[in-house]
Amino acid sequence: MTTQQHARDAIPAQPVTNSDAAADTQDDITAAIETVHAQYRAGVAAGHAEENSPRLDFPPYRSSLLRHPTKDLHHTDPETIELWSPAFGHRDVDPLESDLTIQHSGAPIGERIVVRGRVLDGLGHPVRDQLVEVWQANSAGRYIHKKDQHPAPIDPNFTGVGRCLTGADGSYEFTTIKPAPYPWKNHHNAWRPAHIHFSLFGTDFTQRMITQMYFPGDPLFALDPIYQSITDPKARARLVATYDHSVTSHEWATGYSWDIVLTGSNRTWTETEEDH
Numbered sequence: 293m294t295t296q297q298h299a300r301d302a303i304p305a306q307p308v309t310n311s312d313a314a315a316d317t318q319d320d321i322t323a324a325i326e327t328v329h330a331q332y333r334a335g336v337a338a339g340h341a342e343e344n345s346p347r348l349d350f351p352p353y354r355s356s357l358l359r360h361p362t363k364d365l366h367h368t369d370p371e372t373i374e375l376w377s378p379a380f381g382h383r384d385v386d387p388l389e390s391d392l393t394i395q396h397s398g399a400p401i402g403e404r405i406v407v408r409g410r411v412l413d414g415l416g417h418p419v420r421d422q423l424v425e426v427w428q429a430n431s432a433g434r435y436i437h438k439k440d441q442h443p444a445p446i447d448p449n450f451t452g453v454g455r456c457l458t459g460a461d462g463s464y465e466f467t468t469i470k471p472a473p474y475p476w477k478n479h480h481n482a483w484r485p486a487h488i489h490f491s492l493f494g495t496d497f498t499q500r501m502i503t504q505m506y507f508p509g510d511p512l513f514a515l516d517p518i519y520q521s522i523t524d525p526k527a528r529a530r531l532v533a534t535y536d537h538s539v540t541s542h543e544w545a546t547g548y549s550w551d552i553v554l555t556g557s558n559r560t561w562t563e564t565e566e567d568h
């Protein structure tokens with residue numbers, strides 16, 4: 293695992309305005325994505341290492357140009373950080389917090405799903421007692437956030453946050469509602485693929501990792517500069533959950549499987565700054 297900056301959630305767009313950020317067309321963005329990807333493929337063909345992480349400076353993702361790190365990371369003493377970092381235990385996390393559909397008086401609108409997987413280290417060993425947090429938009433693509441004012445309904449029965457601790461085998465499971473795509477201001481008519489944000493705390497606070505899970509077959513993948521900021525197609529594919537009929541339950545919920553690998557060449561892409 294690598295140390296990551298704290299990443300806040302998306303602040304999706306209001307309806308498209310005439311701001312400069314919205315002046316680019318999807319074709320502009322798609323062409324810019326392909327330019328970077330072509331350079332990456334040429335580099336790999338020439339013997340450069342494959343990439344597992346997003347490009348910090350990825351021009352099609354407009355705000356990455358303004359806020360990516362420009363200086364070397366600070367090296368810190370992990371033991372010192374542990375003196376003032378938060379700690380979590382089984383008494384702090386109620387098992388019911390993993391069900392995002394039971395937090396209000398009624399059932400939320402949308403497609404009930406179960407997302408299940410394991411948190412593994414680079415050797416395939418389970419990562420136990422790990423705090424896993426998720427946050428997401430509702431089934432209409434709306435977040436409960438004052439800056440998300442796009443015209444999709446808020447669901448009074450869905451907040452969109454949950455958490456759990458991994459089991460002895462590294463397993464986690466959430467019951468939730470399938471989120472919808474939502475618009476954002478990167479360019480004109482920009483829409484994010486449906487996704488669930490994941491945060492994981494390792495055994496040390498300095499191991500925190502933040503990433504996103506996507507759903508198979510989303511038609512917006514090719515258009516999304518955040519997803520495409522990961523230049524390697526194999527690394528992108530690792531962010532997509534698998535529909536798993538063994539997780540699906542009779543007359544209740546459809547199921548998805550998604551494992552998270554924290555270290556090594558198969559590691560899951562991690563966010564390094566404020567991502568949507």
Ligand SMILES: [Fe+2]
Nearest residue numbers: 301302489568
């Ligand atoms: Fe988001």
